[in-house]
Amino acid sequence: MFNLMNEVLEEKSAVHTAREIYQQPEVWQELFYMLSEKRDTLKGFLDSIYAKHSQVRVIFTGAGTSAFAGDTLVPELRRQNKKNINFEAIATTDIVSNPTTYLFAESPTIMVSFARSGNSPESVAAVSLGEKLINDFYQVVITCNQNGQLAKNTQNDSRSMTVLTPEKAHDQGFAMTSSFTSMIIAAHTLFAENEFTISEAEQLIESATELRDTVTGTVDDVLKFDFNRIVYLGSGLLSQLSHEASLKMLELSGGQVAAIHESSLGFRHGPKSILNEKSVTVLFMSRDPHTRKYDLDILRELAADDSEMKVVALTEKKDQEVEDLADYTITVNNNEETLGNDFQLALLYIMFAQTLALKKSLQLGITPDNPSPDGRVNRVVQGVTIYDYE
Incomplete structure (x- = not known):
């Protein structure tokens, strides 16, 4: 892969990152098939929400790369949109620190959480704030980890839905690569007027x-x-x-x-x-x-x-x-x-x-699978205190 011998990738702790970049075409192919199989159920869930309300906010959210997924996707969805939907991208880090700036009680809202692990404290807290502050609140979790907290929280909740990416997209390296592209393809398939043919x-x-x-x-x-x-x-x-x-x-x-x-x-x-x-x-x-x-x-x-x-x-x-x-x-x-x-x-x-x-x-002599061995930054963010919102 990438003119690098497997021995070099192993020695330099780059196996996961290299594989996860390289595998993306195969992961996308599997994802398209998975989404096609579940299309009617997925679209039916969203259409039932659109039909209930004259206007619906769809907030794409996450932190870091997961936030940039929404940022990248929203301009295309806005360009295509001909329905009663307002697409927005708001980072969980903004929602958690300033909830009433972004969450409005009288605005029916679908919160779409992008999550590789589904365990980031801000992501879990953003959903909790949505449930607390918004009268008509729905959520879609697009995640690589069926055992993450976000996915678990949607179980037995008729107002929530989890969409799983292929298992290979659950990147084991530090940086999100195939997880990023898989999640935005999944979201595009769900929300775009013009899906991929x-x-x-x-x-x-x-x-x-x-x-x-x-x-x-x-x-x-x-x-x-x-x-x-x-x-x-x-x-x-x-x-x-x-x-x-x-x-x-x-x-x-x-x-x-x-x-x-x-x-x-x-x-x-x-x-x-x-x-x-x-x-x-x-x-x-x-x-x-x-x-x-x-x-x-x-x-x-x-x-x-x-x-x-x-x-x-x-x-x-x-x-x-x-x-x-x-x-x-x-x-x-x-x-x-x-x-x-x-x-x-x-x-x-x-x-x-x-x-x-x-x-x-x-x-540069860095180990890509763990470019911060001193723990300054981590694969799943640490050190975050979530304060109760009164």
């Missing part, structure tokens, strides 16, 4: 399979440049995805690589100050013709910089202008058909960010 799912899996087997060469080329800062940029939901991409590098490098994220337009408004001679900027390019104009503008601006920094551009299809401007270009879809939207692109783009973070971690 069979052909779209097959094309996505085919592109992901090809990408995982070809991206390593470019990743290794990027790693020849001794960078200690990285910026991820994108527009729309790809700007939200850049948050998750930057977190992967920050986590797996143990903080040795400073990583930030921003929108393509927002980058000029101060954050561009981070760039120096040891910076890499990664641009997630939109497939939307209008949005792409702004991505191209910042790419031209970065290419014109006379410093030694490097620019990586990810794009759906081969684009000669992009290749001429960027130091490294990654094309993620070599099929004749185009992908449907930027959400589908996001699932492919994040695989590059995961792979780059994994291999940078190894280059």
Whole structure:
């Protein structure tokens, strides 16, 4: 996997993380099948709620990567929505610390909890606050762990539903990788007006399979440049995805690589100050013709910089202008058909960010499966005190 021998992965404690990045096409395939088998039950649960109320809030929530799952998904759901639904992404860390800012008694609400373990204290507390403060409260738990507290709490509750991802998606490494992509695919299937068609799912899996087997060469080329800062940029939901991409590098490098994220337009408004001679900027390019104009503008601006920094551009299809401007270009879809939207692109783009973070971690002599052996950060967050809300 990723030009790394199994012996090296074992020696460097990278087996789980490498496998969990690499396995994603197979995990997605299993997930699509599982969701197809249960589609009528899952959709029926949600449709019954929509029918009861003139307006419904759907809050996607979680902490860290689980929060960024909702951030990435919501723009696409809002774009598609033609029903009486208001989609929002609010982190559990915000809900728990400021409940009445986000939870309203008279607003019927479905709280969708993204959870790898289902045991994070803020996630459990956010649900408890929803039950306490909202008159018509429903929950959907999308989790990798059927034995987690969130999943257990939905048992025998007619207002709640748990959706399990494939067991392989229950990442054992520190960083969330296949769990992240699996959970947002599951949520998209549940809530999108335009679900993946069979052909779209097959094309996505085919592109992901090809990408995982070809991206390593470019990743290794990027790693020849001794960078200690990285910026991820994108527009729309790809700007939200850049948050998750930057977190992967920050986590797996143990903080040795400073990583930030921003929108393509927002980058000029101060954050561009981070760039120096040891910076890499990664641009997630939109497939939307209008949005792409702004991505191209910042790419031209970065290419014109006379410093030694490097620019990586990810794009759906081969684009000669992009290749001429960027130091490294990654094309993620070599099929004749185009992908449907930027959400589908996001699932492919994040695989590059995961792979780059994994291999940078190894280059720095860090153990990716446990990049914080001193316990400063943990796979399931620790040290959180939850205070009773009166």
